[in-house]
Amino acid sequence: MKNINIRTFFFAGLILFSACKKTPEALINPPYAETSLDNNGGNWKTIILTNGSEISVPTPVAAGSDLYQSEITALKATMSTASDENKEAVQYWGANGVVRWHEIARELAANYNAAPNYNADGTYPVPDANNPTAYPRFPFANPPYASRAFALLAVAQYDALVTAWKAKFAHNRLAPYKNDTSVQPLLPTNDLPSYPSEDAVVAAASREVLKFLFPGEKPYLDELSTEHKNTRLWGGMNVQSDIDAGDSLGVAVAKRIIAYAKTDRMSAANKQVDYPLLKADATARGITTQWRSLEIPARPPLLPFFGNVKPWNFNDTTKVAIRPPAPPLPGSAQFEADLAEMRDLAKNRTTEQYRIAAYWADGVGSYTPPGHWNRKATEYIYEKQLNEIRSARAMALLTTAIQDAGIACWNTKYYYLSQRPTDIDASLKTATGIPNFPGYVSGHSTFSGAAAEVLAFIFPDKAAEVRNMALEASESRIYGGIHFRVDCEVGLEFGKRIGGFAVERGRNDGAQ
Template identity: 30%
Template structure:
């Protein structure tokens, strides 16, 4: 626990440190192992550039010496609980930790895939832009870390290989707390406390100066404000004002799932209907009759039922975002990028923006055509589990899962084959379960390919490809 005042000094801590050790150095003085030194120039999503909110220079040498004394006093107050919390926040890059926090909140709130991906896209766009902005200021000022300023000073965790000012955990914490606080207002105070702890643990760990954390929090709040302004204009707060159409061959039921998502503002698409597929086969056509016959003839096995149930129960509407974000977290860890703040933030933003846009494009088509489900077309037909309460065409699992598979395949090409297999199985499982026609899956996968291609096109041009390890 950090005391309210920082008056207590660590015994025997007084060392004479040359003023030059505290002064910023030239950009080319950074060590060769510096994490993503060019990330401050990566393309941003909402900010005009990483330099839009560039911070003023850090405190001078005299102020930095005083801050060093504060850190020595704090180091003497570390206890087992503090060390545990330091390790929890330091386990991976800030985007990874805040992703886990956000996903858990979304699950507690029972959010469907549409809202889950919308909120995660907003959060991770903010974190990606905030991280680029942090790296811009870091390398504009090149302030050495406390351990570099005083080699005798002990830290709890390894000193990050990047300039100290501003602190990236404080930047991300303030950003995430502001965004999540607006999405889940009843939890805003809790998020603010988490953000404060994230910055405080960097001081206790000895890897950031108090002014690094203070400046980082201010930068994070400014980025969050800009991203939230965009989020308030995406129409996700508008209720559905339409009605279920009535007619032969149309989906029929009440309370269709999130039809308003068809009108939300996408991030990368020119419009919601940019990738709208052609109309599905008519309910009384030979093509639809052949698909219905294929569904009836499909020989279900314990394995196909089990895989269908997996994709429904473990990766269904309420857990879509958990599964694919967990998958990305695992790949970041396996590829040595989980502790790389700019690269982790970039990956989470690309994935969740693509998935949010895929959902919008998918829902645009669903509620443009209102295609009838197999069990509605043939009342004698039995499915493996209850059919989700929205139109059949295109298949949402195919839209979401193939988008995720293709975006992650680009980010982690050595895993591409396994990822694409997951994307295919997710779509096929809906046919195995009898809740979709094969053409629903094909249309969903085509939407996914086009949305993923847009995300990959952006990734190739955002500056991060050239710096890829």
């Protein structure tokens, strides 16, 4: 059996490197025994699916059957062939599959976070989903794109795991090491029914959704998914039918999520041909001084219609109703004070302000601000040792809130088309790149406000910490020289309000 084992290869490489102190270690978290199984998880409210029973999972063969016994025999044979590399992979994936797949998504987002370079004629090429590996590669994983990618991934994982939990406790098949005590598992054990395998569910749902989002990475995602599922055999955690049922379920749920994604209006988010209409609409509302691209040549605005994408936790009417009021106009006391602050900063930016601007910049080549908060959430999940379904719920609440923040923020940005400090005063110098879209309200602030509220809800002991972080993230854009204070302060409050809708979902999903 030849298994291409990228992760383990990667870790082996890292260990080799760190031995000669040349490459810092990656994030490595060991597996843990979950503190709770959430036996009731199958009754939690799903997000896209009607409920955890909508997709049925076939009844498994009985544990006493010959068929099952032959699976146990096969499992033992597979376990006996597991190499040290395979066993390392067992530990890697065993630490929390939900989180691992978010790490993979973050890495993809960072790698695909590159804005297309201009053509010789001054136009900009558009990434092509049908030719994803040609430069400029598809997708350009900018913050709105990444926010949606993380949300679709998390919702697929969550809905799939609720369905899996429903089936697990309906069929109640014990884990192989409970049916046959001669099976020696390599990971912490628990009483969770093993059919369908939660890891296979997560691997399949994640794989399929990420293939949809990052179509140039299909072979890589297949390899990861295969390895993830194999670790359940190498580690003695599931028999093959647990895994096969899990994979089928994951695929079925992913199909539903992808169908949703195809109709969430993202396909029109970059409809540049309609941008003049959007500008004309703003002009008709009296907004005559409008944002413009400072790039040379002028770059088309980033996803001008992302604000029309379907939100997760509220509807379009609410989105319009909660839109912040217009920003202060030039000449007003607040505007002039904010401008004076930017001018002062450009002259006297401190080392600490540079540090904060850089820490939260999450710009090109990074996992974006949604990824920054995604990472924070996964760190808390490890710290609290949440089980898979509760991890998935946390990620779903967080990432849908963050995408909602992106949608509502973009809607606001392109409604007011407000200028950034550097549009007003071209002599201002910045500590970070100037995003190619209108200023009010700040995306970082809105993303962070929403993320902090959800994390404060899920991890109450972290409330003060995450809110302080959100404030710093918000202010980092002032220190960077790319946002007026009002953009950030209003954006942060707006984000908190948006996060509240996800919190409301969390209060009523049966898990709290």
